[in-house]
Amino acid sequence: MTAKSIYLVLDMMNDLVHADGPNGKGPLGAQVQDRQVIQNTARALEKARAAGMLIGYVRVGFSSDYRECPPSSPIFSKARENGLFKLGTWGTEVHSELAPHAHDFDIVKHRVSPFYGTNLEPILRAHAIRHVYLGGVSSNAVVQATVRDAHDRDYECVVLEDCCASFSSEDHDQSMAAVSRFATLSTSRDVDFPNQ
Structure with missing residues (x-):
């Protein structure tokens, strides 16, 4: 049976969440x-x-010389300065408690949105995905960017609110209020993933 849904784990990397x-x-x-x-x-x-869904792990990362890193970005220029998000290092590995399986998708991005310059959209189209479930960090960056970009590409989104965080509870709450215009909010306890 062709899969119609995917669960995206957004930026749950050691540099950010360990x-x-x-x-x-x-x-x-x-x-x-x-x-x-x-x-x-x-x-x-x-x-x-358990539902047989496809799983995708989105990670932000750069080559060791940061050739993909935009020098003028207020966010990513700090990564270069501090040696963060370097591909092939412990920092860009997914947290061990959330370790990917061999058949999961690895989506490496060089900007905030996982749709920009990555393999995400070809994966979604190849598997006839229509519904995107997601969660990760941070709420006010990758989560919002994913929801907005997915919405504008006609995907239906469900944000697992308790699988997201930002740098403050206020940032998180404001982000969830913002994405609720474009997506359904649920939690890891309440979500009912469709069997694939």
Whole structure:
């Protein structure tokens, strides 16, 4: 049977969410821990796999010389300065509690949106995907960008709110209010993934 849905795990990388990572020791890490984002995402992954859904892991990453990194970007220029998001390193690996399986999709991006310059849209089209379930960090960056870009490409989105975090609870709440205009909100407990 042709799959019609995919679950996208957005930027759940060690540099951003691991307790030993650079962001894990700051405000984002505190929100990830307080909101139990790792545990909630693990629950969602288990449910999605049980339903036979396709899984895609979106990761932001750059070559060791940062050739894809935009020097004028307020976000990504800091990555170069601090040696973050370097592909092939521990920092760009998915958190071990959410480890990908061999058949999952790896979507590497060089900007905020996973649709820009990546293999995501060809994957969605090749598998006749119409519904995109998603969660990750941060709520006000990759989550919003994914929802808006998916919406404008006519995909239906479900955001797993408890699988998302930002640098403050206020940022997260504002982001969820913003994406609720373009997507359905659910949680890892309440989501009912369709059997594929």
